[in-house]
Amino acid sequence: MQAADQQILGRARDWLTEAELPVWLCTIAAAVGASPRPPGALLVCNGRGEQLGSLSGGCIEEDLLERLREDGLPGARAALIEYGVSAAQNERLGLPCGGRLQVLVQRLQVQSDLPWLEAALAAIGARRCLRRVVDISTGATRYGEEELHQALDFDGRELAQSFGPQMRLLLVGAGQLSQGLAELALAMDYDVLVTDPRPSMLEQWEGPSVPLLGGMPDDVVRDHASDRHSIVITLTHDPRIDDMALMEALTTPAWYVGALGSRRTTDRRLQRLRQLELSEEQLASLHAPVGLDIGSKTPLEIAVSIMAQLIQLRRQPGRR
Incomplete structure (x- = not known):
């Protein structure tokens, strides 16, 4: 059985190479208060409305997919979307009381993102770790292998996340x-x-x-x-x-x-x-x-x- 991250990254790679459809990788960059899923949780979706992974197990996914189908991050390769900014939004989306999430959404590109996806999948398959660092302003990703899995780090400008094999x-x-x-x-x-x-x-x-x-x-x-x-x-x-x-x-x-x-x-x-x-x-x-x-x-x-x-x-x- 593959680890959840491995399945999601594999699906992102497949969608990116199989069809001329927009593909978005969504990552919980930060969570404040109660959160159904931890920072680093992933979801991948495409222009057909297909998805794999989970950010909340509730209505955040539906709202996010609707936004992407309607707008598709116009003029940007990456954007931060915040949920839980009000009690009314929490109630509408099913977030726990007081919970707030920041979700990094990336529009994946074959030329710039396929290399790191392939490298991450190869590292996981060989039971090694790889760390990607995403520039929020440009959506560009740099990456490299690391000895040990590290905690997710997000400073508002860059998101650094490790991928590794199942325990x-x-x-x-x-x-x-x-x-x-x-x-x-x-x-x-x-x-x-x-x-x-x-x-x-x-x-x-x-x-x-x-x-x-x-x-x-x-x-x-x-x-x-x-x-x-x-x-x-x-x-x-x-x-x-x-x-x-x-x-x-x-x-x-x-x-x-x-x-x-x-x-x-x-x-x-x-x-x-x-x-x-x-x-x-x-x-x-x-x-x-x-x-x-x-x-x-x-x-x-x-x-x-x-x-x-x-x-x-x-x-x-x-x-x-």
């Missing part, structure tokens, strides 16, 4: 908890893989349709979840399986490594990993017990606590 979530263990966790993660746009060296567990998988990988856990981590956009979580309670995955994952640049288990189980696990010559710095990056402490007991409650912790960490400034 990949490797679940070690194909039990009931993995099934619920996979469901939640897929709904939140993660790329989910499940591995288990026990064929019987893979055969009994009743979760969503995701890649099921056999083989040794350390090999699977090394081959499929060892970059900065990867998350590895061990869930089997079997140290012969979990420790092998953790031993490998903690030596990689993986964004998050977590392990299921009580605090007593975690203490014993850390002792074993020290014997495998992992450093204290590497061990300090292990999230264990995995998930937020919300009193969860059932498999689905534990899955919710894990996803909540991932959301919390991904929203922290500077942690990308």
Whole structure:
């Protein structure tokens, strides 16, 4: 499954090259107060009224498309459109009370915009990051690859936005908890893989349709979840399986490594990993017990606590 940004940029490229129709890329540049979608959310639309993506999940899209079909940014390649400037507009458009959005609308051009669209799609496909910077006054875009995904930056003159691959979530263990966790993660746009060296567990998988990988856990981590956009979580309670995955994952640049288990189980696990010559710095990056402490007991409650912790960490400034 492709990440949402990848789908939207791919559709923009296809529309731009397939037909002589106007194509607009719309980005939430800034949000004040309550906002249905965060800054950086994308929508692409064309002169036929087709669209992909979301800015509000409500009537902003309808109003914006109507404006573009009627006016089409006359004389400009880029413009900022503000929503939520009054209580009456909030009520008419379905924005939360007090919410205000600034939307950057770009009229895409084959010669100037196709190169950065192609470069962004290539970077995402190769699990790398690319950052575009849009000059609001001219609509011109410059771009380049970057090591890490950065937060959107908008100063009123330029908008800088990073594009990168989906976060990949490797679940070690194909039990009931993995099934619920996979469901939640897929709904939140993660790329989910499940591995288990026990064929019987893979055969009994009743979760969503995701890649099921056999083989040794350390090999699977090394081959499929060892970059900065990867998350590895061990869930089997079997140290012969979990420790092998953790031993490998903690030596990689993986964004998050977590392990299921009580605090007593975690203490014993850390002792074993020290014997495998992992450093204290590497061990300090292990999230264990995995998930937020919300009193969860059932498999689905534990899955919710894990996803909540991932959301919390991904929203922290500077942690990308």
